Amino acid sequence: MTPRVLVVDDDTALAEMIGIVLRTEGFDPTFCTDGTSALAAFRDTRPDLVLLDLMLPGMDGIEICGRIRAESGTPIIMLTAKNDTADVVKGLESGADDYMVKPFNPKELVARIRTRLRPAPDPVVETLAIGDLTIDAAGHEVRRGDERINLTPLEFDLLLTLASKPQQVFTREMLLEQVWGYHYKADTRLVNVHVQRLRAKVEYDPDNPRIVMTVRGVGYRAGATT
Amino acid sequence: MSQAADAPSPFAGSWRELPRRLATLWRRSLQFRTVIITLGLSGLAILLIGLYISLSIASNLFQDQRERVLEASNNATAAAQGLVESSDASDPGSLQLLMNSVIGTISSVSGSTDFAIFRHPDAPANPNAPPGRRSPSLSGAIITDDLRDQVQGDPDGQYWQSVALPDPDDDTVPGIIVGSTLDVPAAGRYELYIGYDLTEAEQTLSFMQLTGIVGAAALLALLSAITLIVVRWVIEPIRTTAATSRRLAAGDLGVRMPVRGEDELATLAASFNGMADSLQARIRELAELSVVQQRFVSDVSHELRTPLTTIRLAGDVLYGQREDFPPPTSRTVELLHTQTDRFERLLGDLLEISRYDAGSVTLATEPTNLVHLAGDAIESMYELARDRGSELRLVAPGGHLEAEVDPRRIRRVVRNLLGNAIEHGEGRPIVVSVDSNESAIALSVRDYGMGMTEEDAARVFDRFWRADPSRTRTIGGTGLGLAISLEDAVAHGGTLDVWSRPGEGTVFRLTLPRSADVATLVSPLPLEPEDAGAEGPPPTESMGSVEPETVVEIDHETDSEGVRDA
Numbered sequence: 001m002t003p004r005v006l007v008v009d010d011d012t013a014l015a016e017m018i019g020i021v022l023r024t025e026g027f028d029p030t031f032c033t034d035g036t037s038a039l040a041a042f043r044d045t046r047p048d049l050v051l052l053d054l055m056l057p058g059m060d061g062i063e064i065c066g067r068i069r070a071e072s073g074t075p076i077i078m079l080t081a082k083n084d085t086a087d088v089v090k091g092l093e094s095g096a097d098d099y100m101v102k103p104f105n106p107k108e109l110v111a112r113i114r115t116r117l118r119p120a121p122d123p124v125v126e127t128l129a130i131g132d133l134t135i136d137a138a139g140h141e142v143r144r145g146d147e148r149i150n151l152t153p154l155e156f157d158l159l160l161t162l163a164s165k166p167q168q169v170f171t172r173e174m175l176l177e178q179v180w181g182y183h184y185k186a187d188t189r190l191v192n193v194h195v196q197r198l199r200a201k202v203e204y205d206p207d208n209p210r211i212v213m214t215v216r217g218v219g220y221r222a223g224a225t226t
Numbered sequence: 227m228s229q230a231a232d233a234p235s236p237f238a239g240s241w242r243e244l245p246r247r248l249a250t251l252w253r254r255s256l257q258f259r260t261v262i263i264t265l266g267l268s269g270l271a272i273l274l275i276g277l278y279i280s281l282s283i284a285s286n287l288f289q290d291q292r293e294r295v296l297e298a299s300n301n302a303t304a305a306a307q308g309l310v311e312s313s314d315a316s317d318p319g320s321l322q323l324l325m326n327s328v329i330g331t332i333s334s335v336s337g338s339t340d341f342a343i344f345r346h347p348d349a350p351a352n353p354n355a356p357p358g359r360r361s362p363s364l365s366g367a368i369i370t371d372d373l374r375d376q377v378q379g380d381p382d383g384q385y386w387q388s389v390a391l392p393d394p395d396d397d398t399v400p401g402i403i404v405g406s407t408l409d410v411p412a413a414g415r416y417e418l419y420i421g422y423d424l425t426e427a428e429q430t431l432s433f434m435q436l437t438g439i440v441g442a443a444a445l446l447a448l449l450s451a452i453t454l455i456v457v458r459w460v461i462e463p464i465r466t467t468a469a470t471s472r473r474l475a476a477g478d479l480g481v482r483m484p485v486r487g488e489d490e491l492a493t494l495a496a497s498f499n500g501m502a503d504s505l506q507a508r509i510r511e512l513a514e515l516s517v518v519q520q521r522f523v524s525d526v527s528h529e530l531r532t533p534l535t536t537i538r539l540a541g542d543v544l545y546g547q548r549e550d551f552p553p554p555t556s557r558t559v560e561l562l563h564t565q566t567d568r569f570e571r572l573l574g575d576l577l578e579i580s581r582y583d584a585g586s587v588t589l590a591t592e593p594t595n596l597v598h599l600a601g602d603a604i605e606s607m608y609e610l611a612r613d614r615g616s617e618l619r620l621v622a623p624g625g626h627l628e629a630e631v632d633p634r635r636i637r638r639v640v641r642n643l644l645g646n647a648i649e650h651g652e653g654r655p656i657v658v659s660v661d662s663n664e665s666a667i668a669l670s671v672r673d674y675g676m677g678m679t680e681e682d683a684a685r686v687f688d689r690f691w692r693a694d695p696s697r698t699r700t701i702g703g704t705g706l707g708l709a710i711s712l713e714d715a716v717a718h719g720g721t722l723d724v725w726s727r728p729g730e731g732t733v734f735r736l737t738l739p740r741s742a743d744v745a746t747l748v749s750p751l752p753l754e755p756e757d758a759g760a761e762g763p764p765p766t767e768s769m770g771s772v773e774p775e776t777v778v779e780i781d782h783e784t785d786s787e788g789v790r791d792a
Contacts, residue, residue: 011532017539024543081531103535103570106542217593 002028003117007049008038008064009079010056018051021106027113035059039067043128047074049116054080054091069095073152074199075116079104079157083216092193097154098180114180117152130163131211131223133202142202152178162212162222195220256464257457264448264453269296273441280435287427290400292386295422300384302336303418306408316412318354325356330406330421340364340391340421346378346407349414356413363392364421369403372651377405379415387558391421391427400424463491478508518585525578527573539786541566564659568704575706582713588730589717593628593637596667596738597660603640604658607648615653618644619763624750625660629667629740635714636738639722640669642707643734648672649703650732662740666720670735670751674762678726686724687712711736719744725753730760 005027008014009128012033019029032041035058042050054061062154065076066193068079078091098112128135134143140156142149151159157179162170170178172188180190200205313745315324323345330343342360349355368389376385384406393403394458403421407456466483473481481503491711493675506546581587597620604618609619642660647656651673659670678686685691690705708722715722720738737749757763 011536014536014539017536021543022541081528092581102531103538103573107548108770109539 003048009053050076066094127162129225166222169221260457300334303406305335310410342419344417346415382409520584527577572704575704589632594633597622602784607644617655622660639711643671650677661750666746668737668751676733683726
């Protein structure tokens, strides 16, 4: 089955060109050219991934990103003409999994989409423990006792990666490679923002984390199981 | 020199410093200077006036006294003359009695107990005549021969002389001696001298002088105080003006001076405010213009990005299929591809520069090892250098430490410098040096290529500048690389310097503070290379064996990390 990709971009030429690239690579793209109808298009098509331009007429990309995230964990990749700190961080904080700065090349685009759509590697063990959480790797579920915690696929990947090697300290670069699929120096803000989002969901007190621990000057590691 | 003189007194410093401090105060403080000048000039004036008044009072007083004394003396002489003329004494006993009563009369009439009576030298010898007498205060040479000569020469005259009379405390007091002649019918002619004490007059004078001095001092003090107050009155607004203009100069464009009244100071304040107003308006205008321009550049760059993305995607799709096209089309697609790349880099650099121009650059610093960073950069440029025949070497006697820098920007600077060195290095080796001292860390890139003239080197950081417009860009720099590198260095609080000589090569030296709180930057690396003029660096073997340095040789086949400690 071909993965469906919703392309939200007001520039029709670019949208069409992205469509050509995606079709060549075996995706099924659908298009939406303005912000106001983006959410409806998302609900209609139930895509596997959203490519979202940050600057849109109608509703701006960051707003749409937040709304989609509120109802679904579908991977979102932002397309932005600006890589200024504020804009990118705002986009990531509103729930985008990754971002691409224009102009990008087709290989990069396809690689980013594939990473976000790749099936999780077959788990070595069925369940893992991190802090007081139980991760059901096969069922893509995280539980605290009987309570199910809703994570996006990216957040799940992040937590699973940390939990799979509880003894190891992961640098931001290692996480960028294993979770985001970057094989070169990339933006470590991706990791910082998503660790914050993950903590907001799984920690009792995000300011005093017990599950995703910070190792100062190095990176992150899993909290001790309880 | 004695021991005590050698030992520094605790107060010597401050006393020795006093003249210097006063000189500084004189130079710096208008108030101090004005007060001192006022004090000096009015002091002089008061002194002159005081002297004149004192002198004229003294001479008036003396004249008064002298006239009184002369009159008293005249009366006394007349009374004594009357007494002797009415007497008929002729024998020594009665003459002696007469003399005694004459003396009594003189004393009571003149009011002075200081007197002297001498027999006139021209008087005929008379054994019955009583001898002269004198009171002890007029003894010795106090009555001068001059006075006596005058008295002796003119029996009817009255002569006087200023003298210092002895007083009971063995001191002297000013006085006058008046001389006249007394004719005793039975005994002949006598000289009569009466001394008058002028102490009282002198006391009056000195009391007046004291009063005058106290008055003058009080007047001077009052004048100083008045000057101080008046000067302060005038100076205070000037001080305010100075402080306000300092704040204005420091960039606080909103400061204004208070305008009070309609005097000169109010005019000063008003015109100062006018100046500040127009300055503020002009600066705001320029700032707005600059913001508009920067936003325009930024917007243009962003607006260009979307169509460029489409072109890029299209070009890359075509480029991926270029083998299916006939050769001319295939080449066209290749050109499209490379030029799209170049256009993209240019746009990226333009955007970066516009970000620096807008002042919206924030550094993302993290502890970074510059030696490793240089090694990584060299590795990434390895293939390009090999194509040009240039060998890349890393020499790092120091710098093996974690410096707080933005690694993405510094990596960009190093890659840019390496690119330039490779392009202009004419295939000769290129040496990258890293060193550090306690405050700074430096990296230099040295090539042995064509070099530049001094004028060219001075312009090398200018935007879109080319040393030789006819020279083609082979590596495809955008013309903004060095300008951005300089901005990157400056954003770190560092410097980027260039040394270049035609035919001898070029050195770019990047110096960065090790942490943000370094005040003065002293680069650990020299700008002018020690081997200036050499054709190339010494062979690696000798460098590695002689120096206890880290020589890092980039060798792709054996060492994938590209870094090896010697």
